[in-house]
Amino acid sequence: MPLTRIKENKTTLAWILLIILALIWGSSFILIKKGVAVYSAPQVGSLRIVLAAVILLPLAIIHLTKVPRSKWGILFICGLLGNLIPSFLFSIAGTKLNSSVSGILNALTPLFTLIIGSLFFRKQISMLKITGILVGFAGCVLLIFMNASGNFQLNNYYALLPVAATICYGLNGNLISRYLAGIKPLHIAALSLCFVGPLAGIYLFSTDIDMDLVLSSEGISALGFISILGIVGTALATIIFNKVIQLSGPLFTSSVTYLIPVVALGWGILDGETLNWIQYVSMLAIILGVYVVNKAK
Template sequence: MKTQTTHATTKKQSLLPVIFLLILSLVWGSSFILIKKSLQVFTFEQVGAGRIFFGFLALGFLAITRAKQIPKAQWKYVLAMGLLGNLFPAFLFAIAITQVPSSVTGILNALTPLFTFLIGMVFFKAKMQKGQLWGLLLGFVGCVGLSLVNSNGQLGQLNYFLLFVVIACLCYATSANIIKTHLSTIHPVTLTACAMILIGPLAATYLFSSDFVERIQTHPDAWFSLSCLIFLGTVGTGYALILFNRLVQTVSPVFATSVTYIIPIIAVMWGVLDQEQLFPLHFIGMALIIAGVYVVNKFRNVA
């Protein structure tokens, strides 16, 4: 009887990371269309700052009682995590979606696990298997291909706004490695809340020094865009980060950022529903990136 109970508990524990991964995929896969709808009323700077501000409102109060759990020497890593894992990407994705379909942005976001592995190898002493090089090459070929697809579905000039997505993925990847290397002993709720308390006031200062409130009062679609922005901040940037940080701590940065296997599918579904135009080359690029992530993870598990 005891053996059966232990087996059931172990099975439940093994399923939890998968469940968390699916929830994160749904929430973050929807974030690109939410950014797009927020941009119908607000500037990209306001969307970036608003996303962080509402995440700060949702979680910042938790830092009041939890801040003392973080040793002084680790606060610099919490700040780095907040900037690289939250603040910078919020602005980078917003500016990218002003010129790139939200579905394509979601596809390119799948580079995050590849960058997580690459940065871990270069700066955090992670070991590399020979086969993983092929995964990186596949991912980068897919990235370049996506960046060259023009409005007619053919290969053309580089769309430089996609570089903002690439930089955001690099930020996410660096943050994931920082969490695993320096912050793995801190509770994910504490970690996320304290990161928000550091960057939230910065976002609020910019947001309310702009015409954000005036747009809410005067624009006919303001309340719809505002509701998208609030959901994006509270759920996508706030509560979902707790699940992500938990995955990084208990499993690995690469597994956690593998949420991007499913994110492109969700993003594409929303894009199709919103009548965004996608071409065969977009799907080829997505397939190459996801194949690259698969190969990197496969050889990592063999090692």
């Protein structure tokens, strides 16, 4: 097969996988909303991690010996910051916050990755990137502190939880870049999830789960949503994410940041959620800020 044809096929596959990834991750917020409608937020968060860890356990066992023991500690920390803690934060936020708003705030991740890298990991940051950060955070402030009338007030404390989750993601990204650069991304994902999976499992089975509720029609449907969230939204999405990186590199893969809020917004509208004009302006500002940060040299 000619080289140009191979490149075209790789590009097409990369785009297909990127769109699938955006659909999966963009749908995770509405799945959380459906899950916490029946189960408690901590139960949803812990079950999501347990299911993902079980699915990735065979990969973790196979590749465990390929990762030095000296890296296991940092992998555990990455599991906390990149999976366990955000899973709980987004689940708790889902009890009081529109899923579309959570999806929009999730787009702050690249901004916090850059800020944390500059403050604590001595990474250089240009003035253009600083501009992108300021634009993105202006959108974040509008989204959290401006009501529909244009008055400045904290509308919903729960909106701070997705922001805290993106800070965790930003710190996790920098730790991986600094300390796990020589380890394959798939190995990092499988091992870090399986290292924190037992913690989520211990918590999950210590909660008072009403079995009558679990076996009810609402309980079974909610459990189905959470299962999709853990198996597809966490385990499978991780594998797809790493495949896209292999095909087209991290810069192309970062484009998923712009698509996730759109998918989350679409699901929110279909579920009857409404956004005011300030929230739409905020979303555009956040996405614009992320775009400037990713494109700036």
